[in-house]
Amino acid sequence: MHDNISLLYTLQKCDLKLMDLEEEKGDLPGIVRNLTDRGSEIRSKIDDVQTSMNEHITTREQSTLEAEALNERVEILKKQLYQVRNNKEYDAITKEISEAETGITKKLEEADAHDSKQKDLAISLDDLKQQQDSLKSELGERETELQSVSQVHEEEELHLKDQRDKIAQRISTDMLVIYDRIRRAKDGIAVVPIKRGACGGCYKTVPPQLILLLRKNDVTHFCENCGRILIAEEIAAEVDKVAR
Template identity: 65%
Template structure:
């Protein structure tokens, strides 16, 4: 069973290598994520506009049907005018004709308004569809690039991950979670070697007595300044030689 501090340092070394590989992918994962978000958003906008267009189309259709019905009614009424028996009947029919004609005008106006609105919205949808198309082609290019970069490092990444798992299995959950906690708080570096008498993370000088304790390598010590786990320079060098 390996020494706990050495194991943690090995884990750190592997994690830094994995981070480097991740960095080589550059902005690509972020760009892909962002494009996916934009595509989703644009599609939502298109769907909402399309729904409005459908409503205007339905309203226009209804206006046309109403107009047709009213026109038929006017025709009927006009025929009835020839058969009236008195002025009262004549007035009543004429009044109904006038009302129907007003309604016809309103229907025509409604049809026109809905038509105009629908055309305006369709133009917006066309623009959004163009935007969507260009986003999609941008996405597929970036995805392809990301896949290529990932593929280059795939084997190396798997190998490192495998080694990492092997080492992690030898550490307690407590040690691992403390390591992860420091690592995520300290820009990926949880275990640092002493360099020229100072913490390799924050460069603050380490007291000589702590340096002595670290050389014994039997207990975990943290940097008093940054909280990182410290490892003596020569022990770190020993680990690096094996790795």
């Protein structure tokens, strides 16, 4: 059994109306998606910066503690210098003090470096948070806009989708697959009426015998030039009249 082409044509009418509704939403769904994506990008950047900042803080604290410990050691060693009994001991202690002092300088420099890195990161973090705030408010506005546009058409959209489902149920799955494939390739137009003996999509002449067959609405024929499904002009006009 052949699929009823007029059903397919009716289905296309629904799909075209749904496409129109979608078009009225314009770029909004895309904009909202884009803003949401950018929002999650910024969120993960903020997380990264915060983790890095925490690492620098911990390392800075560690370096400061180590410098303090060395400092205490120096104080003890300096006191010991007064109690030395010979040059050998004196030299050993002085050497240790000098090494500890070099260590202190190194640790304090490290702490400073971590401190300035952490401060730089704090500036980036502020900047990112500002970006996040403005993104949030823009996303909020766009979502509200999209919601109100969608609301206006919601009822119509639901009705059309319901109608579409009911029609689609009466068409074979194979045919629906073919229909969808052509529709995607041909800007939403998969079924075209014959106009003045030619395909309404690409204007390629259709043989008169075929037009006669198509008028019976029980043959599926694809335009040999553009691949769309052909429907007799009269049948299409009938569907258009009912749909109006």
